[in-house]
Amino acid sequence: MxxxxxxxxxxxxxxxxxxxxxxxxxxxxxxxxxxxxxxxxxxxxxxxxxxxxxxxxxxxxxxxxxxxxxxxxxxxxxxxVSGPGGELHPLQQAFVDHDALQCGYCTPGQVMSGLACIAEGHAGDDDEIREYMSGNLCRCGAYTGILAAVRAAATQWEG
Structure with a gap:
């Protein structure tokens, strides 16, 4: 026992x-x-x-x-992750804006990995983002949107 x-x-x-x-x-x-x-x-x-x-x-x-x-x-x-008033985090909004989800099952994990990718400085270019995010699978194949969302959020945070 x-x-x-x-x-x-x-x-x-x-x-x-x-x-x-x-x-x-x-x-x-x-x-x-x-x-x-x-x-x-x-x-x-x-x-x-x-x-x-x-x-x-x-x-x-x-x-x-x-x-x-x-x-x-x-x-x-x-x-x-969302703001105190329930507003979407900028990366969550980028997922919406870039059609980075389809069924949505993987989306929470994708967002959490994307946040870490950006925070840890691994969003320098598309290849780096792809490599860092490679541990998160999407059965729907929304990878193009996911990449665009992480890239957009990273650019927004840098600017």
Whole structure:
């Protein structure tokens, strides 16, 4: 029998305290315990990027990360990206403006990776963006729009 580990971490600016089974993934805790369903369970093997969130400002695939490893740390999900009044983040707006989504299933993970791509300085040119975003798959093939959205947001932030 597995014992629970008392865990406290911040999610989108709010501290949460939970008793966690050490085997629970961060994705499952976010979705099933905290009701934050923006991060999607695509492959559950860390291969598609649909579950991408930020941990202390760096992107992680939350399906592979044990939730107990978030103890004392800060998690940002797609739900924490919009502005205080609910307005879209500039990258989210760029996704709309550049038709960077079709079915939308991968979009939260794509946005979270795009934010990290720009913040970490990997949006210098299209090849660099493609390489950095290559861990996020889109079954609909909206890659042209995704690239354009990340490029536009990066240019806006630089200017």
């Amino acid at each position: 597995t014992s629970e580990a008392e865990t406290a971490f911040t999610v989108n600016g709010t501290t949460v305290r939970l008793g966690l089974d050490p085997r629970e993934s961060l994705l499952d805790v976010l979705r099933e315990r905290l009701g934050l369903t923006g991060a999607k369970k695509g492959c559950d093997h860390g291969q598609c990027g649909a579950c991408t969130v930020h941990l202390d400002g760096r992107r992680v695939v939350s399906c592979l990360m044990p939730a107990v490893q978030a103890n004392g740390r800060s998690v940002t999900t797609i739900e924490g």
